[in-house]
Amino acid sequence: MFGNRVGFVKLKSEVKDRDGDSLAGICFLRGGSVAVLVILECAETGLEHCLQVQIDNVCTAQPRHMALPAGMLDGNGDFTGAMAREMEEETGIKCHAANLIDMTALAYGDKFEGMYPSVGACDEFIRLFLFRKVMPPGCRACSRENVPPK
Incomplete structure (x- = not known):
């Protein structure tokens, strides 16, 4: 539960398809x-860097796992607002929703609400954004330690 709202639900069911064959239940x-792909470009060198965050992750059993900044929707359908809040929370970068490019809309238009990464066992869809x-x-992105040797 997230306060008084349902957060996650795990269920087990017995389901058969039209031919009577069992499906994963x-x-x-x-x-x-x-989720957002963050590209930071160094003004001095023109080099581009992909920003990721480190998170502890029980599912992958890896401490300090690298991931794109991401989060759950809050139920109001405000994809860009939710992502802008997650960006600031996870990276410290403030961005306006208008500065996020909705890559899901570019790929699908209004046909799908997002991309389903694992539909075999989860209803989660992910709306993907780009921020440059x-x-x-x-700045740190332009520091010598981030410039690859020639």
């Missing part, structure tokens, strides 16, 4: 999520 219900930003000279 264990489902994890969590609803929609958002040119970083000013002297």
